Amino acid sequence: MFMTAADYRDSLRQYSPRVYCEGELVESVADEARFMPGIDAVGVTYDYALEADYHPLMVAEQHTTGKDVNRMLHICRTPQDLINKLEAVRLMCREVGCAQRYLTHDALNAIFQATYRMDEDKGTDYHQRFLNYLHKVQDEDLTLGVAMTDGKGDRSLRPHKQINVDSYVHVKERREDGIVLRGAKAIITGAPYMHEYLVMPCRNMIEADKDFAICCAVPIDADGITIVSRPAGRPGEADAKFSAKYGQTTGVAIFDDVFVPWDRVFMDGEWEHSQFLISTYATHHRHSCIGARAGFGDLLIGAGVLMSETNGLSVEDTPHLRDGMVDLIKIVEGFYACGVAASVYGFADPAGSFQPDGVFANVGKLMLATQIYDMHRIAHEVSGGLIVALPGPDEDHNPETAGDLAAMLQTRPDIPHQRRADVARLMEDLTASKAGTWMSVISLHGGGSPAAMKREIYRYYPIEERKELVEKLLDRGVVAEDGKRVSKQPGRCCPVGCQVPETPQLDYQPDDTPKLGKLDPAAE
Template sequence: MTNYDRTSTRPGDHYIASLNDGRKVWINDNPVEDVAVHPAFAGPVGVLKTFFNELHDPELKDKVGYVSPVTGEYVHKSFLVPQTKEQLLERKAAFEYWVDETDGLMSRLSESGRSIVTGWYASRAKLAAYDKEFERKITAYYEQARDEHRILVSVVADPQIDRSKEQTELSDPDLALRVVSENEEGIVIRGAKMLGTAAPYAHDILVLPEGRLQEGYEQYANLIIVAANSPGVEIVCRDSFALSPQEGPLSALYDEMDAAVVFDDVFVPWERVLFYRNPEGVYQAALHKKENSLMHHQSVIRLIAKYAFVTATGFSIAEAIGAERFLHVQEKLGELVVQLESLKALLVVAEIEAQPDEFGTWWPKALPLRVAIDAASRAYPRAIEILQLIGAGGFLQVPSADAWANDLLRERIGKYYRGARVDADTKVKLFRLAWDLIGSPAGSRQELYERFFSGDPVRNFAAQYLEYDKQPLLQKIQKRLNSR
């Protein structure tokens, strides 16, 4: 864990320096010596640096930040606990600014994990019913994360080994992350977690068990926050999907790294152990995370920006090749519009129906936000399919980035690669941009990510039915049946 240096004038500059903290990150078969400058992470790390420095920009700091009551310095509004509807909309404006800058292509700009912690902090008195120390511990971490501009990511999924069994039923007990020892200063954990998106360049890792644990599995029932540079933490990355700016204009900037996180006998101090051997406390915290509309509010804002970008790409491709005049293409473009405006409408409903809880915190209505997220798990892959159908074989005919350097090829490209309304240079750039959404490794990863952004979509849709207030609807049918 690093100490925050307040003599550094800009949070983004401090963020870059903070990554040189002895963390152990692997990519390919090599340890990463400097995360901040490694090509696999340079894009998103650079974006985060720019955004964090906006907290010192006179023209932007009030849009994206607010003044910490402890330090008197600007901190990001993802930590703002809204006490009025106006403050809820201030959080929205901060989120919108960042996602508009990235077109929603980065889901781990730090607001998600921060909103989880902010939600727990806002509900700390309620969750303290399951451990009286929770309120003090979450307050201390919330204030530290807020004032030190810490990035927090969460890991829940266990290693995918044998899906026919619960992780705790496998022969090796370490395949589900567990506590192996404890002492007066803290606990030691062992195991691994998957899907640590942005973990290589985060400060802290929030660890929860997967699913609801029953009595007898207390060693797995822990809610903890682990510093990414803790001895024994190993972050094992997938292949980098970042291409050059010419080949992958989106992936070069926005390829958020996914990683497995191995915990090889990692010590965690008691202050970072929010629930310990506490199945009910951990379950209630996980349930709160699932229902945390402050977090889902941010997620839907991002989804709208991303879907708007995909929709704009579809419009641009169709018009570039003169396909927008065909009825079947218009129908597909109209489908993009319907989905985009549906997401916007659900966001508006959630904000209109926002209400304060017993502690004075204003929460957006949860159901419309969950509906939007579940709908997007199917709408986004469909949107990518629509782009594929409109551009069709044109995506496979984009010349290589170096072809323009050859005089003869440049002449050929100018003649045969132009569009109905655009020159060859514009059309090639457009199709290369679209390919980075629909066909590149990073684009394929984006589609898979949105399918499972909120977990198993089958379970999520089933939960919509199981948890829905069905009685008012059933009464309508009963009324008709009773009238005869």
């Protein structure tokens, strides 16, 4: 089943979560104006899947069922899948800023891999449980929030050492029919308007943290969950040219003794696999973040050119403005290229899925995390100060000032003042409003702080191979002791003897040999 955006919004009425926003209890999430920009942004992920032109990017066949599913719910099998997902995310985010639902994709792919790995290692049956759940999510076309980041308490202490054990979500009780969860997940994108949450550990664990190594699925209106959220974007603000229409919220989810039946539990105490789950999720997610921020970059590039033009300047004929735009393009396409490389150089997981390359995914995310500030700076540089200094929209209708403002602030005779004001307000919204600075912080911290990416880059990077490369060079005398370059082995300039490394092929065919020997197909 594929829902439309309208169906998705209506489907939220089947849930009755306990949600607070700005100190008030929300009666109906589907009708709450403060969440509408977020609901509409997720809605685009539904409507685009129904558009014929976007079908190749937005729809994919799930290999375990043969059914077509939304790309945001699909398990990637090939480099082409990764590229299509990357492009799909960019396509949606250039329309809505942040489409949010790609987090669902990233978590589903990571849990697919981690459950298979745990079963192999421990003889558990998590993978089949997860497949049953995955197929339900795909059949019902759901959107799942990622409840990974815990409250975390004192950052210098492990979960089991925290003074308040509830600063991390943990298993309070194990019963015959399931587990009982308690604690806080601190940052969940789209928290009030998801259908369910995927609860995952947020750090690697040691044995003493066993009760915190938990992965499961819970409906957002499960008994005992309270969501404390904030408005999505800037709903109702007249000068919010972008974020009154599309936005994103986050919420804290308080788990106050929430029961989860076993068929929804995908990890319970397997602390040794916590790091694999986190790292795999982070790689998929950082790959998606690259597509998302490239979409935002497309918006900035367009707004920068329009702002210059409404100022009366041609970007093409004004060298420093053209340079500014090229710098912006270089940043956006630079990190996007890392996303493409991560897809092409990805690798097949034993579970039968395909994962982006860890170095390229993390380098791309690290680039956008820090260069988002340069993106904003360049946009400000080419735009001028009007973007924050223009009188507010109420002044547009003030009979005492509106006429003079329109006449005296006009630039080119063929561009009405109102048009320039609209572009300036859009640029302010994207870069200098609270929605704009939100975009900086989500770029910097969403998917992990820069320190986490640097750790991953170092972990994935073949440092030893680079060291051996140099050792081989020294041994064969290419670098002589006196510093002169003397090759004693003509024709052998690299460890593989001048062979051109194989180019990864995009027509990679997944191995369809059934590997899931333990699984019972009848259960699907």
